[in-house]
Amino acid sequence: EVQLVESGGDLVQPGRSLRLSCAASGFTFDDYAMHWVRQAPGKGLEWVSGINWRSDVITYADSVKGRFTISRDNAKNSLYLQMNSLRTEDTAFYYCARKVAGNYPFDSWGQGTLVTVSS
Amino acid sequence: EIVLTQSPDTLSLSPGESATLSCRASQSLSSSFLAWYQQKPGQAPRLLIYGASSRATGIPDRFSGSGSGTDFTLTLSRLEPEDFAVYYCQQYGSSPRTFGQGTKVEIK
Numbered sequence: 262e263v264q265l266v267e268s269g270g271d272l273v274q275p276g277r278s279l280r281l282s283c284a285a286s287g288f289t290f291d292d293y294a295m296h297w298v299r300q301a302p303g304k305g306l307e308w309v310s311g312i313n314w315r316s317d318v319i320t321y322a323d324s325v326k327g328r329f330t331i332s333r334d335n336a337k338n339s340l341y342l343q344m345n346s347l348r349t350e351d352t353a354f355y356y357c358a359r360k361v362a363g364n365y366p367f368d369s370w371g372q373g374t375l376v377t378v379s380s
Numbered sequence: 381e382i383v384l385t386q387s388p389d390t391l392s393l394s395p396g397e398s399a400t401l402s403c404r405a406s407q408s409l410s411s412s413f414l415a416w417y418q419q420k421p422g423q424a425p426r427l428l429i430y431g432a433s434s435r436a437t438g439i440p441d442r443f444s445g446s447g448s449g450t451d452f453t454l455t456l457s458r459l460e461p462e463d464f465a466v467y468y469c470q471q472y473g474s475s476p477r478t479f480g481q482g483t484k485v486e487i488k
Contacts, residue, residue: 296477298425305468305479305480305481305482306417306419306425306468306470306479306482307479308476308477308478308479311477320475320476322476323476356424356425360472364411364413364472364473365430365472366415366427366430366470366472367415367417367425367427367470367472368427368430368436369427370424370425370426371424372423372424373424
């Protein structure tokens, strides 16, 4: 069974940093590109960042570019999101999601971890 | 960036009825790289449809997708109690991958 389990969400003050993790199991992790998608409470879905299996193709939404860094460790079947200079508007549930390489949708999602940025 | 606009924002229907959800793109989607997801309260999104009309694994045939270019439709036939949820369209042919704002299908 495919499982994606996010962790690391917390309440943090504006300007601080946080690192999210996503542990994958039930599939061959390095066969897939991985992404982060977020959802502010009661709002819609926003794509945040993506990384291919070799970590040589990385993309970011303009809203997080220069502040967030995505990475992965295929040996540990894990995906990460380093979030720096957090803003109140970054408050959201953060989901990791997998996709097959190329133009394919997100076919499996984790349950999400909540990041709250507030003073 | 491709903007996706879903309509209506909310649909109020009874079990057994059918629902038609619309997703309009600001520019033509190459090769119909359009997906639909279902999200229930407190849960992650679930992939329903990809390639505009192909059902994902395990999705019942009461869910169907159609459309091309800029206009796409998700049809839910014979609504079951578990189908009441929020539905999002997403284009995945160009970066950034964008989502529509969602359509809530609620029980009337």
